Amino acid sequence: MKARMDETTSDISENETRRDFLVLATRTVGATGLALSAWPFIDSMNPSSDALAISSVDLDLDKVAAGQRITANWRGIPVFIYHRTPEQIAMTQADDGSNLPDPQADSARVQRNEWLVVIGICTHLGCVPIGQRRGEQKGNFGGWFCRCHGSQYDTSGRIRKGPAPRNLDLPAYSFLDGTTIRIG
Numbered sequence: 001m002k003a004r005m006d007e008t009t010s011d012i013s014e015n016e017t018r019r020d021f022l023v024l025a026t027r028t029v030g031a032t033g034l035a036l037s038a039w040p041f042i043d044s045m046n047p048s049s050d051a052l053a054i055s056s057v058d059l060d061l062d063k064v065a066a067g068q069r070i071t072a073n074w075r076g077i078p079v080f081i082y083h084r085t086p087e088q089i090a091m092t093q094a095d096d097g098s099n100l101p102d103p104q105a106d107s108a109r110v111q112r113n114e115w116l117v118v119i120g121i122c123t124h125l126g127c128v129p130i131g132q133r134r135g136e137q138k139g140n141f142g143g144w145f146c147r148c149h150g151s152q153y154d155t156s157g158r159i160r161k162g163p164a165p166r167n168l169d170l171p172a173y174s175f176l177d178g179t180t181i182r183i184g
């Protein structure tokens, strides 16, 4: 089963900004060893919550340029993946000492500084914040802006302003190699 990953961005190269979407090859696998060939059957039967709970998604991030943001669909929820530039990383880390509503160092939120991986659901009442797509409002802190009630997140996915009670949640994920990530 192929999972689709939308490409969205803030400041990528001109060529890349011309593309609204990019479909990157991904793979949905069962953590308990379900054969890939079993997935079409399972999918057609509307997988149970148990089946969804064990699913994971592999994404090849090789084509995701520095500064680019993409959204993956994992278990039916959006996962924001942000390939941060050295400048963005430095800015984010410099904010570790700011007055954060939900204090957390950036280093505690990433496995690799250049890759931020967060669940794209506002921790207030569950809206999907904007800021993934080129030209979308990102709030005052360069991350994401939730139009529902005005929460603003920074480039570490930390809540900085508004009613959201905590930072964007982090999904379970791991790097399988230099550029392949497994979510779930």
Ligand code: FES
Residues within 6 Å of the ligand: 122, 123, 124, 125, 126, 127, 146, 147, 148, 149, 150, 151, 162, 163, 164
């Ligand atoms: S749901 Fe995001 S601010 Fe209310």
